[in-house]
Amino acid sequence: MKNKTFAAWLSLLGGPLGLHRFYLRGMGDWLGWLLPIPTALGVYGIERVRMYGVDDGLSxxxxxxxxxxxxxxxxxAIVYGLMTPEKWNARFNASAPADAEPGRTNWFTIGAVxxxxxxxSTILMAxxxxSFQRYFEHQIEEGRKISQ
Structure with a gap:
């Protein structure tokens, strides 16, 4: 039985490593195996900023x-947390009744949402x-080089 609350928390805390996909779909889920790639590239970008500074174009x-x-x-995590128990159990607990306990919403589910x-939203906006700030600063630098 796949628990909706656990899946929401796993998506929030371990999602960039694909842990929620492995929990819900098993170790054969190809998207779960692909999720760590952009995560690792982003961490590499942070490391490049530490090594070369914020003017590094690749970072x-x-x-x-x-x-x-x-x-x-x-x-x-929001989608999992707000999914109705009937839909959750139909999708991830097919052999269970529609109102089975693992698909129900509780306060821990709401906390995850x-x-x-x-x-x-904070990380998305940041x-x-x-990326736009770095892009426009790069464009200004290139424009200064051309004008000189």
Whole structure:
């Protein structure tokens, strides 16, 4: 029996590593195996900023990958948390009755949804702002080079 509350928390906390996908769909889920790739690239982008500074062009392209992955996993936590028990049990607990306990919403589920909404939207906006800021600063630098 797949528990909706556990899946929402797993998506929020371990989503960028694909843990929620493995919990719900098994170790053969190919998207679960692909999720760590943008996460690792984003972490590599953060490491490049630490090594080369914020003017590194590759880092401003890589860091948003981490942010978008985290935000997408937070969105999945919200979707899981707000799914009706009937739909949850039909999708992930097919042999269980429609109103089985693992598909029900409780306060821990609502807590996961609230935190996913807060952190997901914050990280998404920060990623968008960071990438646009770096892009426009790069464009200004290139324009200055051309004008000289």
């Amino acid at each position: 401003w392209a890589l860091i948003p990958l981490l942010g978008f992955t985290i935000a997408g996993c937070a969105l999945m 609230v935190l996913a909404l807060f952190f997901g 990623s968008i702002v960071f």
